[in-house]
Amino acid sequence: MKKYVMAGAISSILSYQACVLAQENQSKSDFSKQSYFLDGFSRNNLDQEKVALSTHASRLVVQLATDYQQGMAIDWADYLFSEKLDGIRAIWTGDRLITRQGTPISAPSWFTDDLPDYAVEGELWAGRNRFEHVMSVVMDDKPDDMEWGSIRYMLFDLPNQPHDFVTRFDALVRFVDQTAAEHIQYVAHFPALSESHVQSLLTKVDQNGGEGLMLRKMTGGYDLGRSDNVLKLKLAIDAEALVIGHVEGKGKHEGRMGSIVVKTDDGKVFKIGTGFTDKQRGTPPEIGSLVTYRYNGYTKNGIPKFARYVRIDKSKQ
Incomplete structure (x- = not known):
């Protein structure tokens, strides 16, 4: 042995x-x-x-x-x-x-x-x-x-x-x-x-x-x-999604990006509005870019819960 x-x-x-x-x-x-x-x-x-x-x-x-x-x-x-x-x-x-x-x-x-x-x-x-x-x-x-x-x-x-x-x-x-x-x-x-x-x-x-x-x-x-x-x-789960849109910010984020709209490989579409710095909101991930987001489980409709932005995956573009 x-x-x-x-x-x-x-x-x-x-x-x-x-x-x-x-x-x-x-x-x-x-x-x-x-x-x-x-x-x-x-x-x-x-x-x-x-x-x-x-x-x-x-x-x-x-x-x-x-x-x-x-x-x-x-x-x-x-x-x-x-x-x-x-x-x-x-x-x-x-x-x-x-x-x-x-x-x-x-x-x-x-x-x-x-x-x-x-x-x-x-x-x-x-x-x-x-x-x-x-x-x-x-x-x-x-x-x-x-x-x-x-x-x-x-x-x-x-x-x-x-x-x-x-x-x-x-x-x-x-x-x-x-x-x-x-x-x-x-x-x-x-x-x-x-x-x-x-x-x-x-x-x-x-x-x-x-x-x-x-x-x-x-x-x-x-x-x-x-x-x-x-x-x-991992305590939280990381996944990737394609950016398909931007949503204008409101309140303190007026005049810049409030959230991004993403689509997963299995066709789920949802918004990610947290995890961004002020600088990133000024120059958000481009439409068509691949981003990593972090989440904790799923809703009853299969949408990632508490999804927050992590980074752009430039190495996988």
Whole structure:
């Protein structure tokens, strides 16, 4: 039986501070003290050839998380959890950096020089509540060295490798530990002890401005498309919709946008009037743009409840 060891002391109940909250300010050496390791695994066991990522209609087919529903029948001992980072998911194919949609990312050469000659996957991230900053830096065709200095490549998987997640992640940790590049790090993972344990951490993540948690099945392979091997937990749900109209504001918002009218993939039409800054109301998302909104459940008519604006998804236009 494979033995799993957490470097450092193991607590029966992992504190939030020890697991999640500190991640934003940790250095690479700090990360290596916390990660999950697999004894006796040699990185040489991995196929070191460049991995050809599966493509379909010019879009990458990557592993996608399934939304966790409370009460789901899962064995918590089979899963590791990590904080869900609010950045841009990016795949290094072995010779170029691209988004999940296959869009090339014009990163400075120094940013990718230390990446391996096989595929790795992670999040381009600059800390909590800085998605708009990451978007403006990463999606710029003319990379700014100084701006890219604020971006970290937070690795979490090796796509298309024929191994379980713990084996893939262990190899990823070993790679990161061997590179001197401080901007290349890995997302720390920890044991999911129970549903109540994870739900309590999820609440604390939300209170501290985090986006949510991810659960990865330790024995899970890298499935292409939606998979139960990766579960996504959020107190509120994010979704995307197409902007089809603007509604003029009233009262304090007179003379600028009061709300946007959006349409979901399943044809639901509704207004979103909260979540905007004054500046965003002056220059609202254009008709035809794709926006992310956040909501808490549905009305009896199937309309998202308490829908509020989050951002424009320029990477998916």
